[in-house]
Amino acid sequence: CYAKVLNNLGLCYQSLAEYAKARDYFVRALAAFARATKSPDLDDARVKARLNLGRNYMLQGQLRRAQNLLVQDLVEADRLQGGSAKAAILRNLGQTLWHRGRVEEARSRMEEALALDRSHGDRRGQSSALHYLGLIAQKNGDISAARSLFLVAIKIRRSVGLRDDAAESLYALAALEYDAGNLQSAREYAEQALNLLELVRSQVPSPELRASFFSRKRQFFDLLVEIAMAPGTPQSQADGLLAVERGRGRALTDLLASGPLLQQLPSDLEKRRANIQKRLDYLSARLSSIAPDKEGDLRQKVEGLVAQDEEVQARIRELVTKETFGQPLSSITELQQHLPAGSALLEYSLGARHSYVWLVDARKVRAFSLPRAGAIEADARPVIESFGQILERQRSRQKQARFDRAMKRLSAILLGPLSGQKLPQRLVIVPDGVLHQIPFAALRLPNEAAPLGIRHDLVQVPSAAYLTLGKQPRPISQFPEAVLAMVDPVFSVNDPRVAEAPAKQADRGLSLPRLPFTGEVRVIESMVPRSRRKILRGFDASREELDKLKLEDFAVLHFSTHALIDDQIPELSRVFLSRVNRAGRPVDGFLGPYQFAHLHLNGAIVVLSACDTALGKQVLGEGLAGLTSSLLYAGGSQLVLTITEVDAEASSYFLGEVYRRFLSGSSTMEHAITETRRVMARSRRFSDPYYWASFIVVGRPADTAAGLVASLHNKQ
Numbered sequence: 112c113y114a115k116v117l118n119n120l121g122l123c124y125q126s127l128a129e130y131a132k133a134r135d136y137f138v139r140a141l142a143a144f145a146r147a148t149k150s151p152d153l154d155d156a157r158v159k160a161r162l163n164l165g166r167n168y169m170l171q172g173q174l175r176r177a178q179n180l181l182v183q184d185l186v187e188a189d190r191l192q193g194g195s196a197k198a199a200i201l202r203n204l205g206q207t208l209w210h211r212g213r214v215e216e217a218r219s220r221m222e223e224a225l226a227l228d229r230s231h232g233d234r235r236g237q238s239s240a241l242h243y244l245g246l247i248a249q250k251n252g253d254i255s256a257a258r259s260l261f262l263v264a265i266k267i268r269r270s271v272g273l274r275d276d277a278a279e280s281l282y283a284l285a286a287l288e289y290d291a292g293n294l295q296s297a298r299e300y301a302e303q304a305l306n307l308l309e310l311v312r313s314q315v316p317s318p319e320l321r322a323s324f325f326s327r328k329r330q331f332f333d334l335l336v337e338i339a340m341a342p343g344t345p346q347s348q349a350d351g352l353l354a355v356e357r358g359r360g361r362a363l364t365d366l367l368a369s370g371p372l373l374q375q376l377p378s379d380l381e382k383r384r385a386n387i388q389k390r391l392d393y394l395s396a397r398l399s400s401i402a403p404d405k406e407g408d409l410r411q412k413v414e415g416l417v418a419q420d421e422e423v424q425a426r427i428r429e430l431v432t433k434e435t436f437g438q439p440l441s442s443i444t445e446l447q448q449h450l451p452a453g454s455a456l457l458e459y460s461l462g463a464r465h466s467y468v469w470l471v472d473a474r475k476v477r478a479f480s481l482p483r484a485g486a487i488e489a490d491a492r493p494v495i496e497s498f499g500q501i502l503e504r505q506r507s508r509q510k511q512a513r514f515d516r517a518m519k520r521l522s523a524i525l526l527g528p529l530s531g532q533k534l535p536q537r538l539v540i541v542p543d544g545v546l547h548q549i550p551f552a553a554l555r556l557p558n559e560a561a562p563l564g565i566r567h568d569l570v571q572v573p574s575a576a577y578l579t580l581g582k583q584p585r586p587i588s589q590f591p592e593a594v595l596a597m598v599d600p601v602f603s604v605n606d607p608r609v610a611e612a613p614a615k616q617a618d619r620g621l622s623l624p625r626l627p628f629t630g631e632v633r634v635i636e637s638m639v640p641r642s643r644r645k646i647l648r649g650f651d652a653s654r655e656e657l658d659k660l661k662l663e664d665f666a667v668l669h670f671s672t673h674a675l676i677d678d679q680i681p682e683l684s685r686v687f688l689s690r691v692n693r694a695g696r697p698v699d700g701f702l703g704p705y706q707f708a709h710l711h712l713n714g715a716i717v718v719l720s721a722c723d724t725a726l727g728k729q730v731l732g733e734g735l736a737g738l739t740s741s742l743l744y745a746g747g748s749q750l751v752l753t754i755t756e757v758d759a760e761a762s763s764y765f766l767g768e769v770y771r772r773f774l775s776g777s778s779t780m781e782h783a784i785t786e787t788r789r790v791m792a793r794s795r796r797f798s799d800p801y802y803w804a805s806f807i808v809v810g811r812p813a814d815t816a817a818g819l820v821a822s823l824h825n826k827q
Contacts (some may be wrong), residue, residue, distance in 0.1 A: 161184045178670060297338050357439045582811065677737075
């Protein structure tokens, strides 16, 4: 039955914390059940689909909606006399009541479900009821009863192979022992839970879904950090950082460790995947040309295609080779060996109860306490909202004053603990959660007049482990070509450059203004010999022309254009190239994550001069899913991206000054950006941090800038 298939697909996505996709399948399943011919079998399946939708709402925190749906479903189950379905509904209703703080009602429902599960011999159901009864007993202060209930739930779940569920109960038991002060027991149970999670994770078919799975388990890693950082624990600061790294950036390290696996496609799967990508391209283009209130159906189709693509990826991995999984950081010594001279690492971890920042240099590791995640997020939000509102701040002294106060407060929270620490010239930053959207360059260390990005070279990485796997930046002398620049694309048939369009007409859908500021290109042309540069302008700034080039030959790829970042479906994020050819006819005019991932770079620096290119969907432990991981997987060594909307003229000037320094051979990319920030911060026109702190460098820090000048002038 088609409805049952839809329901099962929803369950798969729900188990991996892809709740939006799961909900879509459950809603479609219920609609299909409503159209189907009535039968006892389908009635039971419909009740279970409604149960799954109710659970979906519960998992997303929509508790009242979940409760109402589950109560309705319970009435339907009683009418149909569906015993097994009734027990499952009672369990989920009990969980919903538990999350709403209605403890005694939750206990009553769980005990009723446990009796039904025992009468039907449903061991999975029994273990779930016992697990929540353990949480309720712990809440009521009966620690001994809670411990016994958790142990029974763990035994059942392990015996029937429910690894994910067993890990949940082990986590609950570890948290109980931690709160009781039994650190050794807490550590042992937490390690058992994480070992089970790794086994489950290894069976998940794609890095993207593994990232979703791990993000749902964030509390496991937070607990391990708390255990490691407990007062009096030996090596607590080092062990705490290693605990954080176990759940940090694992999807990207999986991609980098597995190598160019997806380039070894069997022909049938290659055709199927190419067809899926063509359809995704088509739907993405359609989304650019319709009103937002009409996007719903198209987005559902996109999510369905993304699911098909993930299925193909899983099949490819089965047929081509056994996938190699990335490993978390094994020791602080390993990290220190990969930190370039004159560098230190700042890694943040925002936890529900405790947050930390670690400072690691060549000799030691130090940890500092921060406020809990909720408090940091509350203080970060005004900065994120106001940072890009440059015109509003310039017009209102009050808004500017509020922004200045917010920046000062956030600086004190995030950098205040580092007061008195001697920091080297270059800082490698590992943000967490909301901090991926923060302009670190504009924050200030305590008692220092100059912002962080004026005094220090800043590089961001997804995890400390990335330093052991990512491509190392190389001198331009090691590349056959120096710079490829794609600038001033033609976005519309109404562009004056389209001299003979079939018919001039108003643009439908997304309107992209022309970007005529190309000061950075003039710098490139003045510094790089013609034989070592490729400038694609106007109609030539297209996917067709890009596909003709050997991109692995280029040291720097520069894109000056528009970008559209989708923070719900990362696959729909895109960077625009020319959308019209010389005849005025539409052409494929964008690069999405899939296209970027297959660019075959060879350690190039990629500069995306467009709005919001560092942003995307928030995935706990991974950062912002979007263009970044695709470009790093493609072989980029460093990415120059933006964390907000940017001013086209200021960005052109900024990058022109960056290239003037970088291409001269006197600076690494990160230091060229620091020097440019200093120039702009001293100027009258561009002194606001919006103009010089919006660009960030993501990737491995460079070891040296030597050899750049010789490479530009000796290979003509």
